[in-house]
Amino acid sequence: MKKFSFIIVSMLVLALFFTGCSFSGKTGSTQSGKNEGKKVLKTNNSSEPGTLHPGLAEGTHDSWVINHIFEGLTTRSPEGKTVPGMAESWESKDGITWIFHLKDNVKWSNGEPVTADDFEYAWKYVLNPKSSSYYAFQLYYLKGAKEYNSAKDNLKALEDAVGVKALDDKTLKVELTSPVPYFLELTSFYTYYPVNKKLAESNPDWYKSADHFVSNGPFQLKEWKHKEIIKLAKNNYYYEKENIHLDEVELAIITDSNTAWQMYQSGEFNLLPEKSLPPDIIGKLLTEKNPEFHTGPYLSTYYLDVNTDVKPFNNPKIRQALSMAMDRKAIVTNIAQGGQPPAYSFIPPGIPDVSGDFQGNTGNLIKEDLAEAKRLLKEGLAEEGMSKVPSFNYLYNTDEKHKAIGEALQEMWRKNLGIEMTLENVEQQVKLDRQKTGDYVISRAGWVGDYVDPMTFLDLFITGASYNDPNWSNKEYDTLIQFAQTATDKKERMNALHKAEKILVDEAPIIPIYFYTKPLVYKESITGVFTLINDEPSFKYADIK
Numbered sequence: 001m002k003k004f005s006f007i008i009v010s011m012l013v014l015a016l017f018f019t020g021c022s023f024s025g026k027t028g029s030t031q032s033g034k035n036e037g038k039k040v041l042k043t044n045n046s047s048e049p050g051t052l053h054p055g056l057a058e059g060t061h062d063s064w065v066i067n068h069i070f071e072g073l074t075t076r077s078p079e080g081k082t083v084p085g086m087a088e089s090w091e092s093k094d095g096i097t098w099i100f101h102l103k104d105n106v107k108w109s110n111g112e113p114v115t116a117d118d119f120e121y122a123w124k125y126v127l128n129p130k131s132s133s134y135y136a137f138q139l140y141y142l143k144g145a146k147e148y149n150s151a152k153d154n155l156k157a158l159e160d161a162v163g164v165k166a167l168d169d170k171t172l173k174v175e176l177t178s179p180v181p182y183f184l185e186l187t188s189f190y191t192y193y194p195v196n197k198k199l200a201e202s203n204p205d206w207y208k209s210a211d212h213f214v215s216n217g218p219f220q221l222k223e224w225k226h227k228e229i230i231k232l233a234k235n236n237y238y239y240e241k242e243n244i245h246l247d248e249v250e251l252a253i254i255t256d257s258n259t260a261w262q263m264y265q266s267g268e269f270n271l272l273p274e275k276s277l278p279p280d281i282i283g284k285l286l287t288e289k290n291p292e293f294h295t296g297p298y299l300s301t302y303y304l305d306v307n308t309d310v311k312p313f314n315n316p317k318i319r320q321a322l323s324m325a326m327d328r329k330a331i332v333t334n335i336a337q338g339g340q341p342p343a344y345s346f347i348p349p350g351i352p353d354v355s356g357d358f359q360g361n362t363g364n365l366i367k368e369d370l371a372e373a374k375r376l377l378k379e380g381l382a383e384e385g386m387s388k389v390p391s392f393n394y395l396y397n398t399d400e401k402h403k404a405i406g407e408a409l410q411e412m413w414r415k416n417l418g419i420e421m422t423l424e425n426v427e428q429q430v431k432l433d434r435q436k437t438g439d440y441v442i443s444r445a446g447w448v449g450d451y452v453d454p455m456t457f458l459d460l461f462i463t464g465a466s467y468n469d470p471n472w473s474n475k476e477y478d479t480l481i482q483f484a485q486t487a488t489d490k491k492e493r494m495n496a497l498h499k500a501e502k503i504l505v506d507e508a509p510i511i512p513i514y515f516y517t518k519p520l521v522y523k524e525s526i527t528g529v530f531t532l533i534n535d536e537p538s539f540k541y542a543d544i545k
Contacts, residue, residue: 038247039544041526042269044260044276045251047397047428048227053207054193055126058134060448061428063190064273064536065230065251069215070193073100073119073172074184078530078541082185086114086194086216087172095179100172100187107237108196109220115197116166122195123164124148129155134436134466135191137459138450141183143175178486185451218244218540227253245528245543255398255427264521270544271522271529273537274338279401282519283337292521299350299449299534300516301343301457302336302405305469308509310441312389317380319508322442323366324373325416326409328513335404338519343512346501347457350533351449354491358454359515362498365505366512370416377417391420395435395443397428402444405513435469445469446516449534454497455484461504472509 047061054070057063075085088103106114123142126133127149140146143163151158163175176183186192196214199206206212210231213221218238223231232249234241252269254260260276263269274282285293304322312318328342341349344364351358381387394410396402406423413419421442426434434440449456459465462481463473480500487493504510520537522529528541 039245040248040250041246041271041539041542041544042250043252043271043273043539044254044263044269045230046253046255046257046260046273046275046399048253049230050429050432051207052213052221052224053195054190055122055131055135055195056133056207057190059428059432060275060536065232066190066193067217067535067538068219068232068249068540069217069221069235070190071217072189072192072194073102073187075188076532076535078538080532082188085188086119087187090184095183096176098174098176098183099167100174102170102172103239104170105239106216107239108214108216109235109237110196110199110214111237112196112198112214113169114194114216115169116172117169118194118197119172119192120164120166121197121200122193124159124162125195125200126191127162128159133191137466138186138189138191141176141180141186143177179488181490182451182453182455189450219246219249222248229253243541245541246539249539257400270526271537271539272520274516274519275399277519277521279335279337279404285521286337286339286519290521291524294520294522294529294531295339296518296531297348297350297533298516298518299348299452300446301346301348302340302444302446302513302516303343303346304511304513305435305440305443305445306509306511307438307441307443308470308472309438310392312381312384312386313441315380315384316507317376317383318389319511320506321373321377321380321417322413322419323508323511324369324376326412326511326513327368331405331408332514335401335408336514338517340514340517343514346505346510346512347454348449348515351452351454354494358494358497362501365502373417389417389419391422392441393424394421395424395426395431395440397431397444398425406444436466438469438471443469445510448516452534454494454501455481458497458500458504459485461509470509472507474503474507477503477507 049062049065051057051062052066054066057066071085073085073087074082077083086102086106087100090098090100092098102116108114123139125131126136127139127145129149129151136149144161148158148162165173167173199214203212210221210224218235219232220235222233230251234244234247257276257278260272261278261281264272306313306319308314332340332342344366345359345362347359349357349359353361394406396406410421435443447457459481460467461472462478477500480496484493484496518531525545526542528543529537529539531537
């Protein structure tokens, strides 16, 4: 009996041991047991995606998933180079007309071939005014694209005139309005991804759940429990499947970074990006030089949108006063804590200029000067016939860091300028939607460069642009941006962009706070994760040892 009892107890101990290890990299959730023995990367997306349709996506909460399940004509190597993706090769004699040749073995996750017609269909879907794609402007480089996207009638003729045409299943012809120095890089951006035309025409809601979802990237959508979890599985039809080592990826949707960090510590996550890390933890890991902590530069700026339609914020002196009365160094040192540089201009470091770095050549365009801030506030209020700034709401998406920064600004502006504001937190997609409709006064914002050029930051704020959430307008600014969009002389082009940035910062419809870095933690058993300067961490080539 004693021997039998010992055997039973031993079996129970072993069972408990393996259950307790069920969140290690090579095993799956104990709830289903279906992932046992597989390599599963577990992380947190922090916000529910607004969409997983590449033509409708507009934020990193969408694109981090999309970039792992779709691929464009080109893609980005771990070193940041633009390399062949769906396209095997391409040529252009004048930088205006491009011919792309698709690879022979590219397929959708359902086994159907990816065709040039899928690219033509996807790009024209984005530009169709009925699609209401906020990112349609990224395709305005194509001949006839802006005219089609802006039209209210005669849509079929204008669609046919757009400069993208499938010559056959494997050949795509693209015509631009003028040479674009970063066009090849743009073809690796998610708005330029293909969509399975056959599926989209037969089922317009194909992208809203995992049931009928089809993609062409290294992973495919396996499960999407809205506001709970997204599960991806290796796409065995991907042309480079032998280099994809993970079997599955699980992205939870947990907004609270403290909860996410606790789950990482307990082994329920084995990778966490910056958005899922509490700022004090980032600071601690950075100071300790923890081997699981990684960081690097990020082509991204944390800033504020100021609604210029709301009085007295229509007055640039009021906006300038807010900018001058904040302490950026205190924010990055005490709150962000990830080694972020304070932003005294808008465009972050990392973009080549004619010589040197664009931001380095720009220098400081903002000064923090409390006496000047008070003077500008007084003058601005007098010009608007007001005695003080009315109390207003500060809008931010739910996140402990955003809340802490809002509280710091609240105290700075109260103490330094006598301005009162309240904080309002909402989900990320709700915040984005409210900014688009102008339902805010001041809102926290952030922008990641879609490509490595100043234009990806500056064309956001031309009059009427879809991401001009402050609804700001300046004729000189528009003229400079329009010139830079078609200029062929690099020095003249960069000079125009420098001048435009100065106008934007001086007028202050946006108020830069800091330039992001890219803190990231993952277990030492994970290899192959890479981070591009303008993208979220990629687990495309990740492995778990």
